[in-house]
Amino acid sequence: MKITRTFATGAVSLAALLAATTAFADCGIQGAGSVRILSNDFEALRIVNDVAASCATADVTVTANATAEHKNIQGPALTVEPAEYTVAVVANNSIVPLLNDGLIRPLDDLVAKYGQSLQPNQLIKIDGKVMAIAFMGNGQHTFYRKDILEKAGVAVPTSYEDVLAAAKAIKDAGLMEYPLAASDKPGWDLAAEFVNMYLGTGAEFFAPGSAELAIDNENGRKVLETMRAMTAYMNPDYLTYDANELNKLWDAGSVAIMSQWGSLAGAATDPVKANPEVAANTGFAAAPTIGGGTIPAAALWWDGFTIAKNISDADAEVSFQAMVKGISPETVAANPDAATWLVAGFQPGPTAVGVIGNATGGARAYPMQPYMGLLHTALSTELADFIAGKEEADQALADVKAAYDAAAKEGGFLQ
Amino acid sequence: MPHRTFFVFIFPSILAMLLFISLPIVSVVVQSLFVQHEAVLVTVENCTPFGCESQTRVDTEAMQKLRAEKPLGQFAGFANYLNRNHLAVDEISAILSDNQGLGDVATRIFNLPFYKALSFTLVYCFLVTPLAMALGFAIALAVNTLPKLLKGPAIFVSLLPMIITPLVGSLILAWMFNPSGILGASLQSLTGDPTLSLRASPMLTWIVLLLYGVWTNGPFSFVVFYAGLQTVPQDTVESARIDGANRWEVTRYVLIPHLAPLATFVALVQLMDNFRVFEPIVGFSAEANATSLSWLVFNDLVGQDSQLFGSAAATSVITIVGVLILLAPVLRRTWADFNRKAV
Numbered sequence: 116m117k118i119t120r121t122f123a124t125g126a127v128s129l130a131a132l133l134a135a136t137t138a139f140a141d142c143g144i145q146g147a148g149s150v151r152i153l154s155n156d157f158e159a160l161r162i163v164n165d166v167a168a169s170c171a172t173a174d175v176t177v178t179a180n181a182t183a184e185h186k187n188i189q190g191p192a193l194t195v196e197p198a199e200y201t202v203a204v205v206a207n208n209s210i211v212p213l214l215n216d217g218l219i220r221p222l223d224d225l226v227a228k229y230g231q232s233l234q235p236n237q238l239i240k241i242d243g244k245v246m247a248i249a250f251m252g253n254g255q256h257t258f259y260r261k262d263i264l265e266k267a268g269v270a271v272p273t274s275y276e277d278v279l280a281a282a283k284a285i286k287d288a289g290l291m292e293y294p295l296a297a298s299d300k301p302g303w304d305l306a307a308e309f310v311n312m313y314l315g316t317g318a319e320f321f322a323p324g325s326a327e328l329a330i331d332n333e334n335g336r337k338v339l340e341t342m343r344a345m346t347a348y349m350n351p352d353y354l355t356y357d358a359n360e361l362n363k364l365w366d367a368g369s370v371a372i373m374s375q376w377g378s379l380a381g382a383a384t385d386p387v388k389a390n391p392e393v394a395a396n397t398g399f400a401a402a403p404t405i406g407g408g409t410i411p412a413a414a415l416w417w418d419g420f421t422i423a424k425n426i427s428d429a430d431a432e433v434s435f436q437a438m439v440k441g442i443s444p445e446t447v448a449a450n451p452d453a454a455t456w457l458v459a460g461f462q463p464g465p466t467a468v469g470v471i472g473n474a475t476g477g478a479r480a481y482p483m484q485p486y487m488g489l490l491h492t493a494l495s496t497e498l499a500d501f502i503a504g505k506e507e508a509d510q511a512l513a514d515v516k517a518a519y520d521a522a523a524k525e526g527g528f529l530q
Numbered sequence: 531m532p533h534r535t536f537f538v539f540i541f542p543s544i545l546a547m548l549l550f551i552s553l554p555i556v557s558v559v560v561q562s563l564f565v566q567h568e569a570v571l572v573t574v575e576n577c578t579p580f581g582c583e584s585q586t587r588v589d590t591e592a593m594q595k596l597r598a599e600k601p602l603g604q605f606a607g608f609a610n611y612l613n614r615n616h617l618a619v620d621e622i623s624a625i626l627s628d629n630q631g632l633g634d635v636a637t638r639i640f641n642l643p644f645y646k647a648l649s650f651t652l653v654y655c656f657l658v659t660p661l662a663m664a665l666g667f668a669i670a671l672a673v674n675t676l677p678k679l680l681k682g683p684a685i686f687v688s689l690l691p692m693i694i695t696p697l698v699g700s701l702i703l704a705w706m707f708n709p710s711g712i713l714g715a716s717l718q719s720l721t722g723d724p725t726l727s728l729r730a731s732p733m734l735t736w737i738v739l740l741l742y743g744v745w746t747n748g749p750f751s752f753v754v755f756y757a758g759l760q761t762v763p764q765d766t767v768e769s770a771r772i773d774g775a776n777r778w779e780v781t782r783y784v785l786i787p788h789l790a791p792l793a794t795f796v797a798l799v800q801l802m803d804n805f806r807v808f809e810p811i812v813g814f815s816a817e818a819n820a821t822s823l824s825w826l827v828f829n830d831l832v833g834q835d836s837q838l839f840g841s842a843a844a845t846s847v848i849t850i851v852g853v854l855i856l857l858a859p860v861l862r863r864t865w866a867d868f869n870r871k872a873v
Contacts, residue, residue, distance in 0.1 A: 187832060207578070212836060217590035241587065242574035249579050301817040324573055324586060351730035352709065355815035415580045457579050480580045485569065485588045488836030496643060496829060499818045503732075506641065514641065517621075521613040525840050527566040527604070 142440045147174035148433040152420075153189060154204035156181040157378060159251055159454035160418070163204075167441035175433050185209070193218040198423040201434040206418050207481040208488065210239070210247055215485050219246060219421040225435040232443055234459050239419055249419035250442035251454040254478065255311055255374045255402060256413060256469030258383060262396040263290055263371040274404045275312070275341050275412065278372055282348040285371050294371040295348040296364055299502050300357040306494035307414070311374070312338040314479045315405040315412020326486045326528035328519050331512045337406045339501060339508040346502065354503055368393045374402060374413070377470035381452055384466060399465070401472025411473045414481035417457065486528045493519035555850065562610050562843035564603040567596045603840070610844035617848075618642045644845075647821040648852075650736070654822070655804040655856070658743035663796055665744055666751025667789075671781065673752075674759050685756070692749035700813025703742055704729075707814075732819040739820055742810045747803070751796050758792045759785065791867075798860045805853050823849045 152167060154160045164179035171177040180200070182188070186209050192199035193213065203213060213219045221244040226233065230248070239247035257278075259271055267288045269281040278295070285294040298304035313320065316334035321327060346353055356364070362379050364370050366389055375383075377399075384394045402413035420438045422431050440446075444460040451462060455470040463471050481487075497518050501511035523529040570592040576585050597603075612619045625638045639645050673684050691699060706713040707728045718726050728734045762785060770780050808824035811817060817825070823845055830842035 215588040215590070215593070217594060236579045238577070239579075240575070240577035240582075242572075242576075252579060300815055324571075326569075326571075326586075350709075351725055351727045354818040355729050357815075417579050474580060478580075480578050482585070483576055483578075484586055485571070486836075489838075492829070492836065492838075496817075496821075500641065503818050505732075510641070517614045518643065521615045522838055522841065524613070525565045525606075525610060525838055526836065527569045528571075530568065 142170035142437065144170055144172065144175050144433055144436045144440075146429055146432050146436075148427065148430040150175060150177040150202065150430070150434045150437045151200045152177070152179040152181075152202040152204065152434075152438075153185055153192060153200040154179065154181050154202075154420075155185050155206075155418070156183050158381075159378065159450075159456075160204055162446065162450050162453055163250070163438075163441040166443070166446045167437040170437045170440050175437070177437055189213065190216065190218070193423045193425065196425045197427065197430075198425040201423050201426050201430050202420050202438055203423065204418065204420045205247060206253075207414075207416050207483055208491075210419075210421060211483055211485055211488060213421060214241060214246065218424055220424040220431065221246060222248065222422060222435065225422070225432065229432075229436050229439055232439060232459065234457070237419070237457055239417070247419040247421045248438070248442070249417040249457050251418045251456050252470050252474060253376060253378050253416040253418065253455065254413050254470050254473045255307070255376055256411070256473055257400040257402055258365060258373050258375045258380070258469075259398050259400065260368075260371045260393070260396050261398050263294070266290055267371075271398065271400050272372065272403055273400075275345075275406075278403050279341075279344055279348070281372060282345070286348060291369070291371055293348060293350040293369070295345050296353070296356060296361050296370040296373040297342075297345060297349070298356055298358045298361055298375075299342075299346070299349075299353050300355055300360075301499035301502070302357070302495050303491070304357045305498050305502060306491045308342060308374075309338060309494050309498060310481065310491065311402065311413045312341060312405050314414050314481075315402070315408050315410060317408055317410065320482060320487070320490060321484060326484075326523050328490065328516050328523075331516055334406070335512050336508050339498075339511060341405060342502060343504070343508075346504070354499075365397075366390045366393055377455055377467070377473075380466040380469060399469040399472075401469060401476050402478065409477070411476040411478040413473050413478050415470075415474055415478050416481055486523055486526065489522045489526055489528070490515075490519050493522060558843045558846050560602070561839055562847050563605060563607060563840075565606040565609065565840050566603045567593065567600070568604070569593070570596075606840070610840045611848070614642065615841060616644050616844050618644060643821070643826065644823075644848075647823050647826050650739075650820045651805060651807060651822045651852075653736070654740065654743055654807045655801060657740055658747055658804050658807075659797060659800045661740075661744045662747035662800060663751045663793065665748040666753075666796075667755050669748065669752045670755035670759055671785075673756060688752055689749045691746045692753075694746075696746060696809035697813050699746055700742055700810040703738075703745075704814045707738055729814065729816070735814070735816050735819040739810050739814060739816060742814070743804065743807065746810075747800060750800065754792055754796050755789060758789045762788050794860055794863065798857060801856050801860075802853055805856060806849070823852065 150167065152164055154164060161181055164181055168177045168179055189203050189209065190212055193203060194216070203219065205213065223245050226238065226245055233248060237249050238245045239249055257272065263285060264271065264281065267281065267284045267290055269284050272278040272281050282294045285291050297308055299308060313330060313334060316337060318332065318334040320330055322329050358376055358379065361373055361375055362382055365373065365375070365383055368390060380399055383389055384397050386394070402411035404410060405412040422434055442458055444458055447456045447458045447461050452464050452466055455463065455467040493515050497514040498511055500506045501508065520529060570589040571586045572589045573584055573586050575582055611617055614621055621642060622639065625635055629635045629638070640649055669688050673681060673688065676684055705711050708714050709718065709727050714728060717728070718724055728738050766784055767780055770784050775783065806824050807822045808828065811820055811822060811825050827842045827845045830838040830845065
């Protein structure tokens with residue numbers, strides 16, 4: 116998912132290949148075989164990969180490839196027989212292509228045999244079968260500057276209407292020229308902003324049971340109107356900011372309120388790397404609601420692991436055990452701030468309040484429909500003109516529908 | 531050379547061209563004529579850490595059967611070319627039959643992704659190519675007059691934009707043009723406008739991209755023209771001088787005619803190159819204001835959650851056709867030259 120690119124910054128795919136470690140730790144893995152992990156590249160996943168890699172023994176080899184390109188690699192790599200990787204670490208969206216093509220195996224047997232440390236809510240069940248094991252949650256939520264809000268005399272915003280009011284107060288008080296920021300760069304980020312807010316309205320993206328798009332309604336217009344209204348309080352370069360760039364702006368102290376990934380909260384308050392003045396005044400809260408809605412307007416994400424179908428059962432068994440070790444409560448206890456873990460015994464720290472706030476507030480998960488990716492792509496290009504102020508909401512929604520329809524016909528989802 | 535020797539000599543090249551150029555193009559053309567199988571959808575109960583809900587998913591087994599029978603998907607003819615994300619034939623005819631004047635037609639056509647990309651691609655192509663050639667020629671003339679000692683370093687520095695990987699070069703310039711970067715901040719203080727940002731408006735974004743294009747393409751023309759200048763017969767130049775020609779007249783009536791065939795070659799290569807403009811759009815994060823045909827292909831294939839191979843293939847074929855159309859006049863001229871010489 117997106118956080119990958121966000122987190123990975125520079126070193127993305129170069130140094131990602133960890134060789135099998137020579138340290139012989141006893142993870143109690145039964146059987147012999149090879150574990151080959153493909154994952155996104157951000158801190159929490161690197162920790163999981165490292166722990167799994169430490170399980171290597173004379174009988175079990177472990178390699179891990181953490182790369183931001185994982186989404187592009189996973190399909191072809193798991194299609195070949197035997198698959199290039201035994202484990203694919205995925206999220207809500209990246210599991211869909213693997214499911215569509217039947218490239219991952221049901222895990223019920225393995226969970227019964229080796230999954231004692233897993234909690235029931237970690238099991239991702241598709242049609243009653245466990246297809247993935249989730250271990251961390253993520254999502255975009257509010258980052259705010261305590262000092263600026265205090266000086267402007269506004270409370271922590273809980274709705275987008277509050278956000279706009281707070282932005283106006285901050286601007287009027289002369290505290291900041293551009294108090295807001297959002298990842299509005301055309302592409303994955305811009306589409307994600309729309310998806311987040313649209314989920315917050317409670318409406319559905321598609322007509323029930325079909326691939327027919329259903330966003331051309333009052334909710335869709337409300338979302339676009341809010342997105343446009345926020346740009347009035349943003350730096351004129353807002354069209355070039357992705358999530359990665361937002362954290363830099365935040366660190367420079369030039370933003371008071373923004374919606375940003377939970378997995379980047381740790382970086383924003385990092386005692387070593389972050390700007391100490393900003394970090395000390397950074398607060399986190401659940402995403403705002405929109406249009407009088409009651410749930411945080413942000414998608415909930417999970418990251419989890421899947422086991423490839425086209426591999427031997429022996430490899431599948433050792434891979435599953437190594438990954439369960441990688442996401443074990445001990446790993447989490449040793450790295451509590453690296454992520455919002457979904458693992459037993461996790462004590463949420465200050466950086467987890469946003470994601471947990473989203474979840475307890477009833478935010479909805481990023482949709483897993485097989486055609487959601489096509490909608491995301493259509494949104495990513497067709498909303499550019501609207502957010503740049505070059506066209507109106509009705510036109511933008513019509514464009515999205517036209518682009519989506521053409522793509523969905525090509526994808527075989529619409530006739 | 532006997533035909534047989536010629537054939538043996540050229541055979542490895544022909545084989546390589548067939549394998550690495552012709553076959554991939556054939557495969558892309560075939561791919562562009564197909565769309566994916568009609569998806570067999572089932573509604574199932576999905577449970578995640580955040581609760582259960584019933585959602586549709588693809589019936590994998592049914593799909594695998596379909597794919598095993600017809601691996602390419604459904605034959606769709608030119609549907610991929612004509613749909614709204616490419617040539618948008620239906621949309622264009624709707625716009626032409628019902629509009630409020632020329633401005634309205636233009637706005638609505640450029641709202642279609644393909645035509646939006648095409649417009650920037652063509653502008654880039656036709657402005658950057660001549661400007662970069664002029665710049666390259668000017669640098670070549672200047673370097674040619676330098677004393678021997680300075681020539682080496684001057685050539686090296688002039689070549690730098692070409693040595694730098696385009697993506698890296700555009701990233702560097704993008705950061706310099708950032709409002710807190712050296713060029714962006716200088717421009718703000720020079721114009722006295724603290725809100726000036728070269729990335730905020732479409733117009734300025736295009737100008738920056740075009741400047742980048744000239745900067746990065748100039749050195750190629752420079753190298754070729756500089757090499758060409760070394761072949762100019764000195765006695766012709768000298769006799770022109772004796773006849774009283776000044777520097778400009780020597781350039782105009784001796785050097786430029788001498789370099790004209792080279793210019794054709796450079797124009798050919800540069801037009802082709804510039805039609806495939808891609809890296810600066812990504813490097814400058816300019817997707818909101820400028821897209822190109824190559825960027826459309828990229829967007830179909832990478833960076834999103836699902837890939838559209840048919841759509842990407844159709845755009846690629848249209849790009850190839852575009853290159854052929856662009857090159858037609860130059861190729862025709864080359865062909866005519868060739869025939870004239872043969873006779």
